[in-house]
Amino acid sequence: MNYNDPLEPAMIITKVLTKSDVVGNVVLPKAEVMSVLTRMNVNDQDLENGVEVQVHDLLEDDLYTVTLKLSGIDKPKYYFGSGWSTMKxxxxxxxxxxxxxxxxxWENKFVVLNFQYSLIPLMIPV
Incomplete structure (x- = not known):
């Protein structure tokens, strides 16, 4: 994929890291993760067991493998478990x-957006 092309906003997860994210596992924003999950071929049962995903830092050309997990049924939390420590x-x-x-x-991985990029403009009918 050419990252000079505009990116689809619904496929971006943004998280301001808290102390607990840095000390432990990073809890990801539920709504943004759920938006991304529409394009991933996984279900809640897969996520309860943990799904290994790759995260690519293009600037350093580092590739990390982290486990995306789901915990809690009443108040679901999505987080990176194993591999997050190495990545952070x-x-x-x-x-x-x-x-x-x-x-x-298309490449079935996350990309760290630590570079200049643009977004695909929303087309709202008038």
């Missing part, structure tokens, strides 16, 4: 860091 240390993130990930459905 390599990216040198801390509290307040804005983590932006793009789901590239």
């Amino acid at each position: 240390h390599s990216l040198d993130v801390g509290e307040g860091y804005v983590l932006k990930l793009y789901w590239n459905q």
Whole structure:
């Protein structure tokens, strides 16, 4: 995929990291993850067991494998488990860091959006 082309906003997950995200596992925004899940070939049962996904840092050309998981039925939480520790240390993130990930459905991986990009404009009929 050419990342100079506009990206689809619905495939972006944005999270301002908290202290607990940095110390433990990063909890991802539910609505944004659910939007991305429409393009991933996984279901809640898969996510309860954990699904390994790749995360590509294009600037450093690093590829991480992390486990995307779901916990809780009444109040579901999506988070990165195994692999997050390696990724956060390599990216040198801390509290307040804005983590932006793009789901590239054609390559079946997340891309860290730590570069200049543009979004596909929304076409709203008038």
